[in-house]
Amino acid sequence: MSDKKNISIWLIWLAIFPPSMIYLYFTIEPNFTGYWFDIIAFAIVMCAVAVFPIQVGSITIFFINGVSFAVFLYFGLFAEIILTQLALIALFIKIRLKKTEFYRIATNSTMLFLTSIFAAVVYYALGGTHGVLTLNTMDQIIPLVGYIIGSIAVNQILLALIDVYVKGNKFEGVPRSLLVDSGVTAMIFPIGLILYILYLQIGLAAILIVGFPAILLSVVISTHHKGRRINRYLHDTSNIGHELSKKLNVKDVLDTFVAKVHELIPMSYIYVYDITNSSRSMNMIRYVSDDESKQLEDISLEYGEGFAGMIYQDKSPHILVKRSQIDKISNLEIPDEVNSVVGVPILRNNLTVGVLVIASKRKHAYEKYHLMLLEILGNFLSVAIENARHYQSEKNKSQRDRLTGLYNYRYFTEHLESYALDLEEKESTEKLSVILFDLDSFKKLNDTYGHEAGNEVLIELAQRIEAFVGEQGLVARYGGEEFTVLIKGYSHEEAVMFAESIRSMISQESFNVKSHMLKQDEPIDLYVTASVGVATYPDHCESPDELIRQADRSMYVGAKRNGKNCVASAEQAI
Structure with missing residues (x-):
């Protein structure tokens, strides 16, 4: 993102959020005397729920809407905004934003704030109030429905605007990720309503009774989504293996492999090394960077030298997710801007014949399942290269003169x-x-x-x-x-x-x-x-x-x- 756009996003946040919160505070004059423990309990539940998000397309979904809905109904708009912003902070701490993504703090904070404001405006326009509600008349039910619909509608409009303005994507209709977000949000609101009703009946205990299942539900859905994502990766990995098996020369194998892995796993750099076991030296045979203008000279490493040499020596995969870990390696061949790196040995007949390394500028960019995927891909690459070399050898025998090497x-x-x-x-x-x-x-x-x-x-x-x-x-x-x-x-x-x-x-x-x-x-x-x-x-x-x-x-x-x-x-x- 350009510096100009980054600055404009933060200026929009500064122009909207701080002045509006000051205005709301003096206008509403919130008073939580006697309810501080309750407010803190709601905040803990919301933050706990927020740290188990799911990623759908380019959108991060976290399930705080239900709890924030209960807070809004009883304590009002100001409390709901404060707790929602705290949950957002917890989410960003969990996903570890890098410096170039700090603009997401401003965009998401502004989006959640405006969603809260517009949903509240609809709620108040339809006659909604706060505190103890019986919810047995249409006068009280209609504002609830208006709040839910308004919240979902405004949230989706703002997400679409962010996708077009901030990310620079062309608007081509409502993407699937927005529909998924709307569906999840609509399902979460009833949980918030149940939490509100129980809170009226039994007080603080309701937060534990409903809050714990809400946290558990977030964990289950997040874990399930992560499992489905890994299964999809495994399916894509299998397809890469099939694609590689069709290639009949080493260059095509490497070109296809690098292109497909770049699509599958987030990375800034990818290195493929070939090992000459007789001399125990490593030569880089393929290198790709997300910065096409950055050229790299051929790298040759010895046994145990650098990150790739360490993998060769240990004959085992390694994953490092912080620069402080990377800097401990001697004769490092990894660029200074890399903050996460993962590498696996390429094995054939229990011998290390190559090393595969991918690196990212992001901290904590890789998890254990990335290591598993790379090990599988490394095996596919080893078999594909061996098959291509065998095919080329047999082809040369049939096409080349053995003495001169010319065509026969x-x-x-x-x-x-x-x-x-x-x-x-x-x-x-x-x-x-x-x-x-x-x-x-x-x-x-x-x-x-x-x-x-x-x-x-x-x-x-x-x-x-x-x-x-x-x-x-x-x-x-x-x-x-x-x-x-x-x-x-x-x-x-x-x-x-x-x-x-x-x-x-x-x-x-x-x-x-x-x-x-x-x-x-x-x-x-x-x-x-x-x-x-x-x-x-x-x-x-x-x-x-x-x-x-x-x-x-x-x-x-x-x-x-x-x-x-x-x-x-x-x-x-x-």
Whole structure:
């Protein structure tokens, strides 16, 4: 919230509440002589009820209306306002407002005050009085009904105004949370009426007889609501697990996990660490902050270092809800503004393979059930990452050449066929070119220096070609000492120039070979050349499927038979 809006809220409170209370005091001239113990007992009950609220949407509901109704009927408006404000203070002490939320004191105090005033105005307008009421005539019943309806109506209007003005939300009709608040309030008022009637009959004892069940009811409803909320969290957690199981690479797993956890649990920061058990070091592999402008450098921690390192060392979850607790950790990696942090180890086969940490700027932001949720989510994340890595490993085995790490012939042909089908369906005229090259006299190199030396050349060549081509095309090992490159959107003349650049790059720079059969122990430098063939669709074939055959033919007919170490176009082989 902006400082300007914050100041305006407090100015509104200062303009309304203190002057009005002074005016009411001198106008009503309340006198509670002989009833101070009763007033204090009502206040204790209201404060006790207030500390067990339930959260529905953005609204905090606490069940003081019944008790405050009884206070209003017997002692009047001034007493009801004072006790309601005391209950509000008890609520805010319980939920531990942070400094940035202090505006809620002013907004809620003003809202409850105005609700009391307008409900009382309706009550008085309908002829309502205070003290001992028989409640057996319509003259006394109608004001009661008017008070209840007025209180609910004004309260909902003010809540809607706060939601629009203070929170900046767009008004789109009455939200479910307001309806729930109205329903709960309507149910609580009869309890207040019973308390009032009993108070008339037996005095202070009525506060104990009705007040204790009212407190117990608040506890039961609050606990039930909290249980339902946890069940909903568990259901959402299960859905996250299902969602993660569908992801087939680690990046997607982490992206989905972080996004879903951010929706489920309130946080300012989330960290995911990966552990290399051989070195006992931790590397941060994912970090998200609610402040998108705040960038964080990669974090590396050692065993036992910082909050995450402590979790790694202890192999157990930790939850800290005050900054004084956090500051006791040495080599802390948590930002200074964090006041609550919770972390769990990510386990696999009883080994800690990672650490998950979430942090909040709020004090006491996390409870034990958050820890439970994170442990479940950590298990889901561990399984999902393992599955994604296994899938990627198996996929690489089927798609990648084991020696060079390039795509293999099978993947290259399947990719070409798939892309050709896509072009055909779109009736696209995009040009495709295949560059096929074969190392010259490679058998002689193997015979002279050994197959290990030949493998070194192939591995280094693959790295050079992949770096040279980059995002411009797809590189694959065609077989043996043959390689192929697929490029898209190039004219045939441009493709031939690109192939010439590859040929030149291969021939001009030597390959440093260590594993050779020569007697000398030092590495040797070898130079190799390549014969290159180029074919382009649709210039040289009617279908992209024929590209490899045309490029292969141009390489042998146009390059190998013409002295090697040159580039031949499919046009030369026709």
